[in-house]
Amino acid sequence: MNAKDREREMTTQQHQTQYICRIRFARKGSLSYIGHLDLMRTFERAIRRTELPLLHTQGYNPRPVLVFALPLGVGISTESDYVDIAFSVPVPPEQVIREMNRFLPPDLWTVDGVVVPEGTGSVMAAVTSASYRFEAPQILPYVKRALEADSLLVTKISKGETREVDIRPLILMDLTADDAKGEDAVCLLFRAGSRENLRPDLFLSAVTRHFAYDEDAAANCRVTRTGLFTGVFPNYTDLKEI
Amino acid sequence: MSLQHSYHPVTLQHRDLMAVQNPARYTGGEWGAIIKSEVLSELIATGRTDTVRFAFCFPDIYEIGMSNLALRILYHVLNSSPDVWCERAFSPWKDMDAILREKKIPLFALESGSPLCEFDIVGFTLQYELCYTNVLQMLELGGIPLRSADRTETDPIVVAGGPVVYNSEPVAPFFDLIMIGEGEEMILELTDLAKKKKLSAKTDHPMTREEFLLQAASIPGVYVPSFYDVSYRADGTVQSVLPNRAGIPSVIQKRIILDLDAVSYPTETIVTNTRIVHDRAYLELFRGCIRGCRFCQAGFLYRPVREKSAETLLEQGIALEQSTGCDELGMLSLSTSDFTDLSPLTDGLIEAFDGHHTSLSLPSLRVDSFSLDLMEKVSSTRKSGLTFAPEAGTQRLRDVINKGISEEDILSSLDLAFQGGWSSVKLYFMLGLPSETEEDVIGISDLVRKIEQLYFDVARRLGTRLRKLEITVSTSMYIPKPFTPFQWEPQDSLEAFQRKQSLLREKLRSRNIKYIWHDLDTSCWEVVMSRGDRRLADVLEKGYRKGYIFDSWDDCFSYSGWVSLLEEAGLSMDFYSRRREEDEIFPWDHIDCGVKKEFLLREKKRAEQGIVTPPCRESCSACGADCFGGGVCYERERS
Numbered sequence: 001m002n003a004k005d006r007e008r009e010m011t012t013q014q015h016q017t018q019y020i021c022r023i024r025f026a027r028k029g030s031l032s033y034i035g036h037l038d039l040m041r042t043f044e045r046a047i048r049r050t051e052l053p054l055l056h057t058q059g060y061n062p063r064p065v066l067v068f069a070l071p072l073g074v075g076i077s078t079e080s081d082y083v084d085i086a087f088s089v090p091v092p093p094e095q096v097i098r099e100m101n102r103f104l105p106p107d108l109w110t111v112d113g114v115v116v117p118e119g120t121g122s123v124m125a126a127v128t129s130a131s132y133r134f135e136a137p138q139i140l141p142y143v144k145r146a147l148e149a150d151s152l153l154v155t156k157i158s159k160g161e162t163r164e165v166d167i168r169p170l171i172l173m174d175l176t177a178d179d180a181k182g183e184d185a186v187c188l189l190f191r192a193g194s195r196e197n198l199r200p201d202l203f204l205s206a207v208t209r210h211f212a213y214d215e216d217a218a219a220n221c222r223v224t225r226t227g228l229f230t231g232v233f234p235n236y237t238d239l240k241e242i
Numbered sequence: 243m244s245l246q247h248s249y250h251p252v253t254l255q256h257r258d259l260m261a262v263q264n265p266a267r268y269t270g271g272e273w274g275a276i277i278k279s280e281v282l283s284e285l286i287a288t289g290r291t292d293t294v295r296f297a298f299c300f301p302d303i304y305e306i307g308m309s310n311l312a313l314r315i316l317y318h319v320l321n322s323s324p325d326v327w328c329e330r331a332f333s334p335w336k337d338m339d340a341i342l343r344e345k346k347i348p349l350f351a352l353e354s355g356s357p358l359c360e361f362d363i364v365g366f367t368l369q370y371e372l373c374y375t376n377v378l379q380m381l382e383l384g385g386i387p388l389r390s391a392d393r394t395e396t397d398p399i400v401v402a403g404g405p406v407v408y409n410s411e412p413v414a415p416f417f418d419l420i421m422i423g424e425g426e427e428m429i430l431e432l433t434d435l436a437k438k439k440k441l442s443a444k445t446d447h448p449m450t451r452e453e454f455l456l457q458a459a460s461i462p463g464v465y466v467p468s469f470y471d472v473s474y475r476a477d478g479t480v481q482s483v484l485p486n487r488a489g490i491p492s493v494i495q496k497r498i499i500l501d502l503d504a505v506s507y508p509t510e511t512i513v514t515n516t517r518i519v520h521d522r523a524y525l526e527l528f529r530g531c532i533r534g535c536r537f538c539q540a541g542f543l544y545r546p547v548r549e550k551s552a553e554t555l556l557e558q559g560i561a562l563e564q565s566t567g568c569d570e571l572g573m574l575s576l577s578t579s580d581f582t583d584l585s586p587l588t589d590g591l592i593e594a595f596d597g598h599h600t601s602l603s604l605p606s607l608r609v610d611s612f613s614l615d616l617m618e619k620v621s622s623t624r625k626s627g628l629t630f631a632p633e634a635g636t637q638r639l640r641d642v643i644n645k646g647i648s649e650e651d652i653l654s655s656l657d658l659a660f661q662g663g664w665s666s667v668k669l670y671f672m673l674g675l676p677s678e679t680e681e682d683v684i685g686i687s688d689l690v691r692k693i694e695q696l697y698f699d700v701a702r703r704l705g706t707r708l709r710k711l712e713i714t715v716s717t718s719m720y721i722p723k724p725f726t727p728f729q730w731e732p733q734d735s736l737e738a739f740q741r742k743q744s745l746l747r748e749k750l751r752s753r754n755i756k757y758i759w760h761d762l763d764t765s766c767w768e769v770v771m772s773r774g775d776r777r778l779a780d781v782l783e784k785g786y787r788k789g790y791i792f793d794s795w796d797d798c799f800s801y802s803g804w805v806s807l808l809e810e811a812g813l814s815m816d817f818y819s820r821r822r823e824e825d826e827i828f829p830w831d832h833i834d835c836g837v838k839k840e841f842l843l844r845e846k847k848r849a850e851q852g853i854v855t856p857p858c859r860e861s862c863s864a865c866g867a868d869c870f871g872g873g874v875c876y877e878r879e880r881s
């Protein structure tokens with residue numbers, strides 16, 4: 001089942017009372033190198049190792065009900081991502097965090113959590129932007145120049161067709177000042193979510209292509225998602241504040 | 243061994259991980275992976291440890307290796323010992339292979355990141371013959387000389403085990419020693435000896451490799467290839483295999499575990515972060531097989547049958563499901579239906595997993611009303627395909643191969659299944675079985691057509707509209723293997739196989755039938771490797787130098803390349819695929835799997851006359867495997 005179906009399942013299965021916890025999690029190291037489906041699977045199995053009363057979908061092939069805020073690409077670490085987990089009885093978020101941290105693999109852990117009141121929209125639909133930290137030698141001046149440009153064209157390949165796309169409008173803000181590591185790191189806010197989404201690797205390819213940033217350094221650039229936000233820019237709120 | 247070694251862990255760069263398929267193959271960090279932190283701190287602080295460091299190597303990619311039960315069992319057994327830290331290493335896929343070579347990064351184990359050359363023992367499990375060049379790849383990338391003869395006191399001891407080592411001659415020169423049979427006890431006897439060697443390095447009399455191997459050779463089941471000389475006759479067949487040192491056994495008998503309830507089994511095991519080929523937890527029901535199908539090597543190698551008790555299995559199954567979080571538990575054995583207490587076991591598991599949404603997978607289940615009922619109960623995805631393995635198309639040929647399944651059996655169980663709503667059937671056959679004629683090949687399509695007809699007959703009888711029928715027919719090429727009654731038989735030629743395949747393709751044309759066949763080239767090469775001798779080691783090394791790795795992957799395999807290398811070495815495909823004389827000495831005759839050559843010859847003659855041999859539980863055919871003093875051979879006495 002794909003994420004969309006799960007989400008639908010979560011909102012339509014009203015006959016089944018569900019108690020949803022929104023859990024903030026982080027990953028690094030080896031766990032950064034798995035794709036979205038593997039991450040979902042890893043979470044599912046970890047929760048199954050706990051004794052938490054996980055809710056399953058009904059029907060032929062019952063699955064736990066997990067909804068992730070925004071897929072993470074292979075190679076990207078995160079400090080602040082979200083998953084909604086449905087339980088069949090109320091469970092205090094602290095207990096979820098404690099139990100899950102006992103059973104998740106070493107490089108994946110939960111940070112905190114809240115109970116999601118009934119009728120709250122899906123966490124996936126809420127996401128409008130995401131912040132990323134890019135760490136690579138001397139990357140700051142190159143990124144500064146990229147941000148000054150009116151447009152940033154990148155080549156996108158979809159369904160065998162190559163297109164030139166301008167990603168400049170998808171870059172919302174430079175957050176480097178809040179999260180500075182000298183010349184070797186930048187932090188940016190990108191549009192994110194199911195409608196418009198800027199992937200960090202596309203941004204990096206634009207910086208190497210138009211501003212001659214070293215390709216090797218870009219390939220080695222460590223990308224960390226530092227936060228997810230909701231609301232229309234500039235009136236956006238960190239999901240952890242909700 | 244590793245007194246001189248220090249600790250130089252490999253850390254791959256981000257860009258290298260991002261440049262390859264599925265980087266999680268190389269990062270480790272799984273739930274259940276064992277990091278012995280005291281040993282690791284010792285290594286970091288001093289570059290050495292008294293703990294025996296064992297690198298368990300699987301010569302194929304991570305997703306295949308992690309699906310292997312032997313790896314999981316021995317990883318657990320080794321790490322249960324306070325004197326050993328066992329880690330894992332896998333073949334890097336071609337993309338990572340290129341990066342490691344280009345950047346001169348050694349192949350490393352996932353837990354500590356140590357290059358293979360820093361280990362005391364580097365152990366390979368050899369599950370199929372076509373992995374041999376990957377062993378060479380792993381050794382070379384790991385910084386270890388390929389041949390036992392070239393290794394020095396500072397190199398690791400390189401060992402092997404697994405199903406194909408019953409004839410390990412083609413790779414014998416690459417290994418310092420080979421463990422024949424089930425490893426749980428033997429491997430700890432070996433690490434005990436390695437511990438002694440390691441400690442002796444601090445004394446005035448350090449144990450040399452030669453001394454180590456001499457002592458290892460007295461561990462039952464251990465075969466040290468360099469202690470045996472092979473001589474050949476003018477026609478290329480083996481004249482003799484003889485020990486070249488005093489006190490070395492002339493025949494090496496396999497080791498087995500008699501009491502499977504008492505032996506340690508991993509109820510906590512690694513849960514991978516990325517999807518693997520067999521992505522579930524496994525219970526091992528029993529070892530061996532009572533049936534004696536004459537084509538099946540496993541059926542003879544693993545005799546006698548030894549079962550686990552339903553209580554042990556229930557306990558282990560419940561623990562595994564809990565500790566791994568897997569939503570599927572697989573039952574493993576050569577023939578699930580032959581497990582004595584299948585019904586209490588599955589009932590117990592179903593009850594224990596109530597509300598967990600955990601399914602059981604029961605492969606190689608004979609189809610009857612009991613199993614149909616069971617399948618309905620245990621499977622989360624309803625009415626998945628049914629599987630039959632008639633192996634041959636006619637009753638005559640099924641009698642020759644001693645496959646105790648009749649057309650009537652198949653049709654009556656399918657009648658039942660079709661009534662129950664099943665509509666998807668998979669059928670497995672082999673082409674090229676001894677004595678096969680065109681009639682037998684046509685027999686396959688006749689049987690398949692009868693099944694197709696049956697489906698519509700059932701529909702008419704019940705007056706229901708049925709779902710679309712899907713029959714999948716799969717044929718593989720029969721490979722006559724050592725330690726079977728057919729070890730004397732020739733392998734069909736490539737041309738004969740092709741002819742039979744196209745005949746079937748023609749006959750099986752129907753919208754309800756899908757015909758799939760296996761790659762023929764690799765099967766032809768497999769017969770060379772499985773019945774081969776030590777002279778093939780040079781051929782393998784040359785092939786590896788030409789870049790031949792991942793031979794088991796059809797698109798990596800170069801048939802013509804291997805054939806020409808074989809010819810360059812003065813050998814031929816025909817020599818290895820030919821019919822063998824009854825008195826011929828085989829390259830593997832110094833290995834004893836319990837089942838005796840005289841029995842196999844008796845079975846060969848019965849096959850020629852089309853006489854079937856009953857399963858062990860019906861009557862004992864005195865195959866020789868009772869020499870181990872346990873298992874099914876003594877069941878009657880006990881009861």
Ligand code: SF4
Nearest residue numbers: 858862863865868875
């Ligand atoms: S000795 Fe008899 S019972 Fe034992 S494995 Fe052989 S045939 Fe079966």
